[in-house]
Amino acid sequence: xxxxxxxxxxxxxxxxxxxxxxxxxxxxxxxxxxxxxxxxxxxxxxxxxxxxxxxxxxxxxxxxxxxxxxxxxxxxxxxxxxxxxxxxxxxxxxxxxxxxxxxxxxxxxxxxxxxxxxxxxxxxxxxxxxxxxxxxxxxxxxxxxxxxxxxxxxxxxxxxxxxxxxxxxxxxxxxxxxxxxxxxxxxxxxxxxxxxxxxxxxxxxxxxxxxxxxxxxxxxxxxx
Numbered sequence: 001x002x003x004x005x006x007x008x009x010x011x012x013x014x015x016x017x018x019x020x021x022x023x024x025x026x027x028x029x030x031x032x033x034x035x036x037x038x039x040x041x042x043x044x045x046x047x048x049x050x051x052x053x054x055x056x057x058x059x060x061x062x063x064x065x066x067x068x069x070x071x072x073x074x075x076x077x078x079x080x081x082x083x084x085x086x087x088x089x090x091x092x093x094x095x096x097x098x099x100x101x102x103x104x105x106x107x108x109x110x111x112x113x114x115x116x117x118x119x120x121x122x123x124x125x126x127x128x129x130x131x132x133x134x135x136x137x138x139x140x141x142x143x144x145x146x147x148x149x150x151x152x153x154x155x156x157x158x159x160x161x162x163x164x165x166x167x168x169x170x171x172x173x174x175x176x177x178x179x180x181x182x183x184x185x186x187x188x189x190x191x192x193x194x195x196x197x198x199x200x201x202x203x204x205x206x207x208x209x210x211x212x213x214x215x216x217x218x219x220x221x222x223x224x
Contacts, residue, residue, distance in 0.1 A: 001085070006047040009037050016056035017049050024077050026132050028158040028166055035161075047095065050085050053191075058085040058091055066104035068191050070173075071097055071207040078132035079080040086132060086141065090175040110175040112191060114156060115139055115224065139224060147172040148221035150188060152213065155205045156196065163201030169172055173221060185216035214222075 006014045014036070021030050031039075039045050044065070050058035061074035073093070078085045084123050101108045116135040131137070149170040158164040171192075173183055196202060213219065 001083075001088055002051040003088070004049050004051050006049060007040055007107060009033065009159040009191075013049050013051060013056055014040070017047075017059045020056055020059060020077055020079050021075075024079075025075070028162070028164060031159045032161075039100065043155050046093075048092065048096075050079075050088055050195060052083070057083065060089045062093055062097065064097055064100040064104065064108065065191070065194070066106040068187060068194070069106050069109045070187070070191060071108060072111045072191075073111055077114045081132050084117050090145075100122075108176055108181075110173050111147075112188075113172050113174070114154075114169045115141060115142055115147065115149070116168060117170050120130065140174065142174075143224045145174060145222060147174045147180055149224045150183065151220040152209065152223050155209060157202045157206050158197045159199070161199065161215075163199075163203055165203035165205040170224065172224060175221065180221060182220055185213045185219045188219060189213035 004013060006017060008014065015033075018033050018036070024173045040047060044063050045061065046063055047061045048059065049056045057079040058077055059079075063073060063074070064071045067144065076086070076089055076093075078089075097111075099110070108154075118135045118139065149172045152171065154169055154171045155165040155167050156169065158166050171188070173188075175183070192210055192213070196206070
């Protein structure tokens with residue numbers, strides 16, 4: 001299996017990755033094909049695919065931001081079961097993040113992730129075949145990896161640029177120190193304002209959520 005970086009929408013593997021995303025995620029979670037052109041030119045955005053026999057069988061996007069001393073895993077896709085794709089992507093991503101951390105000279109505090117909560121999804125969204133991309137399976141995997149959820153009601157702006165509030169997720173954090181039970185609320189708020197700066201249309205619910213975070217000293221990290 002090959003771990004291949006995607007740097008242009010002209011890359012034929014990008015077309016295959018985008019097609020895979022459309023089959024895994026709901027439309028509001030997938031940035032339109034052409035709108036990927038600029039982000040892929042950003043050297044801080046890491047997009048890699050797992051390629052097997054010329055086909056994209058998995059993908060992951062992530063970044064490390066030294067100004068916050070945190071990483072963010074944007075998504076991980078396992079396209080086929082039984083091939084060890086999830087483990088392959090994890091090992092490759094972690095090794096790359098360690099290199100990015102070392103190059104920055106800023107020790108990493110941890111990693112953010114948005115995680116679907118099956119209990120918040122409607123019956124149709126939470127149903128379906130139990131495979132590697134089922135919300136309950138993905139949530140349990142991330143729990144095993146050490147992610148904890150921030151104790152806040154969470155929404156995020158839709159990636160279709162329509163400004164809708166996307167619900168059914170938790171904002172989670174995997175602290176470098178597993179004993180950590182709280183996170184500075186200003187860190188979470190500042191990161192979210194930076195992360196979603198690329199989306200011009202943000203729902204009122206998101207603005208209210210971030211403003212509440214900014215008014216807090218700290219936010220609890222709870223099990224997922």
